Amino acid sequence: METRTDRSEAGGFEDAGVAASIAAAMGRAAGSLGRRVSIMEVCGTHTMEIARNGLKSFLPPSVRLVSGPGCPVCVTPDAYIDAACGLAVSGRAMVATFGDMLRVPGSGMSLEQARAEGGDVRVVYSPQDALRYAEADASREAVFLGVGFETTAPLVAATVRKAAAAGTGNFSVLPGNKTVPPALGALLDDGETEIDGFLCPGHVSVITGPEPYGAVASRGVPCVIAGFEPLDILQAVLMLLRQILEGRSEVEVQYFRAVKKGGNPLAQSIMREVFEPCDSRWRGIGVIPGSGLGFSPAYREFDAAARFGLAAGGPDEDRGCSCGRVLKGAIEPAECGLFGAACTPEHPRGPCMVSSEGSCAAAYKSMG
Amino acid sequence: MCLAVPVKVVSVEGSTGKVDVSGNLVKADFTLVGDVRPGDFVILHAGFAIQKYDPADAEETLRIFREIEEAEGAAERGE
Numbered sequence: 001m002e003t004r005t006d007r008s009e010a011g012g013f014e015d016a017g018v019a020a021s022i023a024a025a026m027g028r029a030a031g032s033l034g035r036r037v038s039i040m041e042v043c044g045t046h047t048m049e050i051a052r053n054g055l056k057s058f059l060p061p062s063v064r065l066v067s068g069p070g071c072p073v074c075v076t077p078d079a080y081i082d083a084a085c086g087l088a089v090s091g092r093a094m095v096a097t098f099g100d101m102l103r104v105p106g107s108g109m110s111l112e113q114a115r116a117e118g119g120d121v122r123v124v125y126s127p128q129d130a131l132r133y134a135e136a137d138a139s140r141e142a143v144f145l146g147v148g149f150e151t152t153a154p155l156v157a158a159t160v161r162k163a164a165a166a167g168t169g170n171f172s173v174l175p176g177n178k179t180v181p182p183a184l185g186a187l188l189d190d191g192e193t194e195i196d197g198f199l200c201p202g203h204v205s206v207i208t209g210p211e212p213y214g215a216v217a218s219r220g221v222p223c224v225i226a227g228f229e230p231l232d233i234l235q236a237v238l239m240l241l242r243q244i245l246e247g248r249s250e251v252e253v254q255y256f257r258a259v260k261k262g263g264n265p266l267a268q269s270i271m272r273e274v275f276e277p278c279d280s281r282w283r284g285i286g287v288i289p290g291s292g293l294g295f296s297p298a299y300r301e302f303d304a305a306a307r308f309g310l311a312a313g314g315p316d317e318d319r320g321c322s323c324g325r326v327l328k329g330a331i332e333p334a335e336c337g338l339f340g341a342a343c344t345p346e347h348p349r350g351p352c353m354v355s356s357e358g359s360c361a362a363a364y365k366s367m368g
Numbered sequence: 369m370c371l372a373v374p375v376k377v378v379s380v381e382g383s384t385g386k387v388d389v390s391g392n393l394v395k396a397d398f399t400l401v402g403d404v405r406p407g408d409f410v411i412l413h414a415g416f417a418i419q420k421y422d423p424a425d426a427e428e429t430l431r432i433f434r435e436i437e438e439a440e441g442a443a444e445r446g447e
Contacts, residue, residue, distance in 0.1 A: 021436050162399075
């Protein structure tokens with residue numbers, strides 16, 4: 001995501017000559033390895049960029065990129081969507097959300113359908129916009145849907161802190177933020193997916209720093225934190241192949257222009273002040289201990305689930321789709337029986353087809 | 369959902385200010401990055417700066433890309 005002048009020109013982040021060189025170097029590394037290699041790109045933004053730029057065509061045939069559970073919208077469970085829809089339809093509150101949540105199906109309806117049934121659902125660019133709605137009309141409850149990983153959670157925390165400081169009592173957040181490293185550990189525990197290396201999320205790591213992936217690397221799985229330009233992603237895959245070839249499993253940072261040692265300590269401290277780790281349900285995967293962010297005691301009054309008596313953590317509806325196995329990287333989107341037929345971006349059955357960052361939507365789009 | 373872009377800070381008033389997003393002035397919150405000054409670069413995500421950004425590190429990344437290209441050229445020539 002560089003400024004426009006950085007893109008496409010020779011010597012920039014999309015330089016075709018460099019891409020060809022990286023592809024050749026990957027080919028040699030893969031040849032020396034002499035076996036199949038599966039690399040999981042954890043982040044949904046990476047999934048989208050890989051599909052958009054056709055980056056899989058640069059990989060050696062023995063190297064497979066599989067998508068992981070890194071699309072926050074995709075891993076948000078039915079019960080959370082149901083709670084948000086129920087709240088909007090009941091008229092007890094205005095529900096403010098990032099736009100990509102709108103079409104995600106719950107067990108009954110999506111937020112878009114809740115709005116069609118008269119629910120007050122508004123799309124916002126930032127959690128601060130939700131707070132501004134609350135400030136503009138003190139007689140109306142405003143609830144922000146706190147969905148997203150470590151990239152987004154500090155913004156939500158900072159907004160809650162602002163509401164607390166200003167005494168904005170009609171603002172609250174339905175807590176649904178999640179943290180990435182526990183999910184990677186859970187995928188390795190699960191063992192259903194063969195993973196030789198993790199292409200780790202760039203903007204999550206801007207906040208956390210590279211350190212939290214040490215636990216994964218110490219289990220023998222190399223990690224490289226990648227930026228989002230085509231050459232960033234290709235170079236990170238090359239770095240992973242070289243680690244595998246040399247028998248190393250370390251945390252390396254390709255995206256060092258944004259990811260610093262220790263991450264962003266100020267953002268971390270604000271996040272820790274407002275939230276505390278809790279168990280959290282990931283759609284299709286189940287409850288992962290310590291992978292969610294609930295409110296700390298000092299900020300519990302801003303918990304919309306408590307304020308409105310909402311249960312947002314129950315199990316998912318069985319909708320006959322294989323989202324869970326797709327989210328774990330255990331199968332490719334096309335291996336799901338619904339893919340491209342009963343489930344398309346126009347009529348999505350599961351969340352992986354709804355979000356532009358979902359692995360099914362990305363796979364559908366790259367079919368042309 | 370984790371989309372974020374490097375942008376230049378144009379003005380600062382307290383913990384907020386304006387940044388340049390592809391030529392458009394956009395409001396930004398600097399609570400998560402502490403002190404910033406006009407002319408600094410930050411990474412912007414959903415209205416918040418989430419990290420300071422040094423353009424020299426981007427130059428260094430491009431230099432590494434060129435190095436890979438040169439090394440590969442040498443490898444192809446059998447050097």
